[in-house]
Amino acid sequence: MSSGRQVAESNGAGSQQSSGAAGKGSRDKNLSAIYESVSEAIIGHRLKPGARLREDALADVFGVSRTGIRKVLQRLALEQLVTLTPRRGASVTRPSVEEAKDVFEARLLVECALMEAAAKRMTEADVEELRDMANQEQEALRNREQRTAIKLSAAFHARLAELSGNHTLAGFVSQLCSRSSLILAVYGHSGHLGCESHDHENLIDLLANGDGVRARDFMKRHLKSIESSLSMFDEAEEAPDLRDIFASDA
Amino acid sequence: MSSGRQVAESNGAGSQQSSGAAGKGSRDKNLSAIYESVSEAIIGHRLKPGARLREDALADVFGVSRTGIRKVLQRLALEQLVTLTPRRGASVTRPSVEEAKDVFEARLLVECALMEAAAKRMTEADVEELRDMANQEQEALRNREQRTAIKLSAAFHARLAELSGNHTLAGFVSQLCSRSSLILAVYGHSGHLGCESHDHENLIDLLANGDGVRARDFMKRHLKSIESSLSMFDEAEEAPDLRDIFASDA
DNA sequence: AGAGCGCAGAGCGTATACAATATGGGGCGA
DNA sequence: TCGCCCCATATTGTATACGCTCTGCGCTCT
Numbered sequence: 001m002s003s004g005r006q007v008a009e010s011n012g013a014g015s016q017q018s019s020g021a022a023g024k025g026s027r028d029k030n031l032s033a034i035y036e037s038v039s040e041a042i043i044g045h046r047l048k049p050g051a052r053l054r055e056d057a058l059a060d061v062f063g064v065s066r067t068g069i070r071k072v073l074q075r076l077a078l079e080q081l082v083t084l085t086p087r088r089g090a091s092v093t094r095p096s097v098e099e100a101k102d103v104f105e106a107r108l109l110v111e112c113a114l115m116e117a118a119a120k121r122m123t124e125a126d127v128e129e130l131r132d133m134a135n136q137e138q139e140a141l142r143n144r145e146q147r148t149a150i151k152l153s154a155a156f157h158a159r160l161a162e163l164s165g166n167h168t169l170a171g172f173v174s175q176l177c178s179r180s181s182l183i184l185a186v187y188g189h190s191g192h193l194g195c196e197s198h199d200h201e202n203l204i205d206l207l208a209n210g211d212g213v214r215a216r217d218f219m220k221r222h223l224k225s226i227e228s229s230l231s232m233f234d235e236a237e238e239a240p241d242l243r244d245i246f247a248s249d250a
Numbered sequence: 251m252s253s254g255r256q257v258a259e260s261n262g263a264g265s266q267q268s269s270g271a272a273g274k275g276s277r278d279k280n281l282s283a284i285y286e287s288v289s290e291a292i293i294g295h296r297l298k299p300g301a302r303l304r305e306d307a308l309a310d311v312f313g314v315s316r317t318g319i320r321k322v323l324q325r326l327a328l329e330q331l332v333t334l335t336p337r338r339g340a341s342v343t344r345p346s347v348e349e350a351k352d353v354f355e356a357r358l359l360v361e362c363a364l365m366e367a368a369a370k371r372m373t374e375a376d377v378e379e380l381r382d383m384a385n386q387e388q389e390a391l392r393n394r395e396q397r398t399a400i401k402l403s404a405a406f407h408a409r410l411a412e413l414s415g416n417h418t419l420a421g422f423v424s425q426l427c428s429r430s431s432l433i434l435a436v437y438g439h440s441g442h443l444g445c446e447s448h449d450h451e452n453l454i455d456l457l458a459n460g461d462g463v464r465a466r467d468f469m470k471r472h473l474k475s476i477e478s479s480l481s482m483f484d485e486a487e488e489a490p491d492l493r494d495i496f497a498s499d500a
Numbered sequence: 501a502g503a504g505c506g507c508a509g510a511g512c513g514t515a516t517a518c519a520a521t522a523t524g525g526g527g528c529g530a
Numbered sequence: 531t532c533g534c535c536c537c538a539t540a541t542t543g544t545a546t547a548c549g550c551t552c553t554g555c556g557c558t559c560t
Binding site: 304316320336337339 | 540541543
């Protein structure tokens with residue numbers, strides 16, 4: 001049944017999404033796989049904020065019907081990775097400055113608080129795993145693979161939160177990290193990635209020593225440094241600007 | 251079939267829309283309205299943990315097709331109010347003890363942290379609104395309307411978080427409060443509601459005085475007292491228990 | 501010539517139909 | 531009589547079809 005349906009280039013704006021996710025066999029009818037693919041594409045900045053996600057285009061790409069795509073989009077919308085406008089369809093969320101501040105404030109609160117629990121509960125295997133992730137991230141950075149690095153960085157923070165033992169809070173952190181990736185895409189500088197080169201390694205050292213308090217403080221500085229590396233200003237708003245501007249004239 | 255329609259419309263007190271625009275009376279075809287109804291029914295313990303939510307039963311009740319119901323159920327599932335088991339359908343989530351602990355730990359962390367910001371930003375109108383909500387809750391308690399009281403209590407906490415100005419964290423709190431309602435349904439004592447009689451009023455007083463630090467401490471005690479009022483032990487699990495018990499025999 | 505109106509197309513929203521699967525009961529065999 | 535297997539049924543999973551609304555372009559009227 002019509003196998004060679006490659007990525008049908010229907011997007012305006014020349015953002016070509018390289019070759020599909022997992023290659024040819026990706027006719028995975030499993031919806032969670034589709035979710036993963038789209039989510040990864042967004043977090044990895046292959047789909048940039050503002051990009052429209054048309055239902056039948058996606059349905060075509062993944063070889064399922066719109067029904068499944070809608071499910072995926074709805075889930076992504078609840079996680080605030082995509083924005084669903086009533087009759088216009090879905091697009092990758094473009095976080096406002098305010099949202100960005102909220103997200104980082106939330107991360108500061110939650111991630112720092114989880115460090116102490118993580119330091120206590122962490123096992124050797126966990127340390128190993130984290131070091132591995134950090135190494136992969138470093139390698140991606142060396143290879144100038146920003147997309148991979150961003151994904152790995154988000155995964156690192158999420159995994160760290162998971163180690164606290166509180167799945168609920170870890171889920172929140174995971175969400176916040178995904179959104180942070182969007183924020184970086186909008187307000188970050190392309191040359192400068194979110195996480196400083198060796199911050200994650202240093203953090204692991206502190207945690208491996210069981211020094212939760214220092215880990216917390218370090219995480220605090222880490223997150224603040226990420227946030228301050230952004231240039232968060234509302235750049236030329238599109239339409240609503242006009243209404244604001246001429247509101248007083250009427 | 252459909253043993254009893256548990257999802258009847260409740261007290262007309264909260265009916266907000268009233269704009270009966272489209273023809274028929276109660277059959278509001280708007281999905282968000284359906285979401286609200288089901289969500290309220292769960293939070294208000296009209297639908298108890300474990301209750302199955304069959305798609306066509308709900309579709310029948312609300313006069314829409316299963317498509318819309320599925321959307322609603324999926325959203326509720328992402329908020330952890332309902333559990334979706336692959337081929338078995340949806341049921342109201344029965345939180346485990348571990349989940350319950352996580353939720354309260356999260357509330358303790360987030361809600362307390364938000365108190366100081368709330369104290370700073372709160373206006374007189376906000377104080378009024380909160381007092382009004384607290385009064386309604388008190389009245390519901392006096393009238394022995396536990397369901398209403400529970401809903402109002404959750405709404406109070408959520409509104410409080412909203413006042414902090416951080417929408418992201420407020421959203422988390424709102425979710426946590428909903429889940430807390432489920433936890434109360436499972437581990438709480440029927441005679442004893444979650445929030446102590448005048449705690450909310452006292453909290454408002456502190457906030458109105460701008461005393462964020464004391465409000466934070468009060469909230470901490472408040473939440474701890476709720477949590478400690480629960481009897482959190484795993485009561486006779488149904489099926490999976492057997493597997494655990496006889497796992498070593500095989 | 502400029503502006504308002506109408507038509508056509510595109511894309512989302514909802515319903516219905518069909519297919520797959522788990523469950524429970526009844527029949528059959530040992 | 532007990533246990534196993536098979537089928538009937540109930541319920542979800544997925545796809546397709548149709549309708550509605552919004553957008554963009556061309557036409558006509560002034």
